[in-house]
Amino acid sequence: EDKVVQSPLSLVVHEGDTVTLNCSYEVTNFRSLLWYKQEKKAPTFLFMLTSSGIEKKSGRLSSILDKKELFSILNITATQTGDSAIYLCAVEGGATNKLIFGTGTLLAVQP
Amino acid sequence: NAGVTQTPKFQVLKTGQSMTLQCAQDMNHEYMSWYRQDPGMGLRLIHYSVGAGITDQGEVPNGYNVSRSTTEDFPLRLLSAAPSQTSVYFCASSYRMRQGSSYEQYFGPGTRLTVT
Numbered sequence: 001e002d003k004v005v006q007s008p009l010s011l012v013v014h015e016g017d018t019v020t021l022n023c024s025y026e027v028t029n030f031r032s033l034l035w036y037k038q039e040k041k042a043p044t045f046l047f048m049l050t051s052s053g054i055e056k057k058s059g060r061l062s063s064i065l066d067k068k069e070l071f072s073i074l075n076i077t078a079t080q081t082g083d084s085a086i087y088l089c090a091v092e093g094g095a096t097n098k099l100i101f102g103t104g105t106l107l108a109v110q111p
Numbered sequence: 112n113a114g115v116t117q118t119p120k121f122q123v124l125k126t127g128q129s130m131t132l133q134c135a136q137d138m139n140h141e142y143m144s145w146y147r148q149d150p151g152m153g154l155r156l157i158h159y160s161v162g163a164g165i166t167d168q169g170e171v172p173n174g175y176n177v178s179r180s181t182t183e184d185f186p187l188r189l190l191s192a193a194p195s196q197t198s199v200y201f202c203a204s205s206y207r208m209r210q211g212s213s214y215e216q217y218f219g220p221g222t223r224l225t226v227t
Contacts, residue, residue, distance in 0.1 A: 004153075034215065042115075042201060042218035043154075088154065098144075098169065099216065103153040 002027045002094040006087075006102035014110050017079050021105045023089030024071040031097060033065055033072050036088040038104070043088055046074070079109045112137050115219035117202050123225045124192040132187040132222050134202030142205045143185040144169070144216070145177065147198040154201065160185055192226045199223050 007022045023033065032050045036043035047056040049065035049072060056063050060079075065072045076083055086104040094100055118133045136143065144159035146169075156169030160179040174196060176188040185204075189196060203216040 036218075041220045044218075045215050048215055090154075096167070098156055098159065099154075101146075101154040103151060 002091075002100050004089055004091050004100050004102040006089050006105050008105060009103070010106040010108070012108045012110060013079055015080060017109075018075065018077045019079060019107065021074040021076075021087050021089075021107070022071060023074070023102055025089075025091045025100075026070065027091045027093040027100055028095065029093045029097065030067065031092040034090045034092070034099070035063055035072070035074050036090065038086040038088055039084075046087075076107075079107075081109050081111055083107060084109045114138065115202055115204050115217050117200075117219035117222050119222060120220065121223050123227065124189070125227055126193060128192050130189050130192070132189075132200055132202075132224075134185045134187065134219060135183050136185075136202075136204040136217070137183065138204065138217070139182060140204035140206055140217075141182070142216075143179065144203050145175070145185070145187045146201045146203065147171065147196075148201060148221075149198050157187065157200075189224075194226045197224060197226045 004025045032048050034048050035046040047063045052067040060077045063074045086106050088104045089102045090099045092099050115136045141162045145157040146154040148154050155171050157175050158177040160166045163179050163182050166177050166179050179185050200222045202219040205216045
């Protein structure tokens with residue numbers, strides 16, 4: 001069965017800390033891995049990763065994919081309270097090439 | 112562009128009632144999908160459509176129907192609401208490119224449904 005597992009489930013840090021969120025997957029017919037940030041409403045897109053070892057970066061956020069070990073990490077440096085959200089990992093693949101979501105990591109950044 | 116819009120934002124139903132959640136997008140996306148989000152369960156795919164006139168089941172389709180008569184609209188129908196369908200429902204859309212290409216999904220703001 002295809003699955004996407006995120007860890008930790010939740011995390012509390014202080015402003016300025018660096019955090020690493022993990023996403024591992026077992027998905028047949030892998031096409032891409034996507035990271036989303038979900039605050040109060042709809043998930044918003046962060047990154048799409050398709051190739052191993054190539055870091056995607058946007059401001060204080062960065063992500064990388066390892067297709068051999070079947071995982072991705074999302075790094076956030078110098079965290080701010082506005083980074084508090086649920087971070088979702090999704091993998092496109094499986095028998096019908098749909099997005100398979102993990103349960104998310106709830107990040108709380110305290111002042 | 113309005114992006115992906117959903118109505119209503121909130122809805123309370125009684126067990127056995129039926130209703131339709133509306134979803135529309137103005138980006139000419141071929142692919143549209145419905146997810147439900149429950150605590151500790153992540154987003155789970157209910158139904159999806161790869162184009163007008165074509166729909167298919169996702170991971171948790173039971174109790175829901177969809178249709179796709181136009182590119183823009185993808186309504187989700189609850190046939191006979193049950194308390195287990197209490198959830199937040201998200202509609203999403205994306206371009207569907209050729210085989211082998213990936214895509215980014217755009218999500219609507221969600222509908223919070225409570226079934227009593």
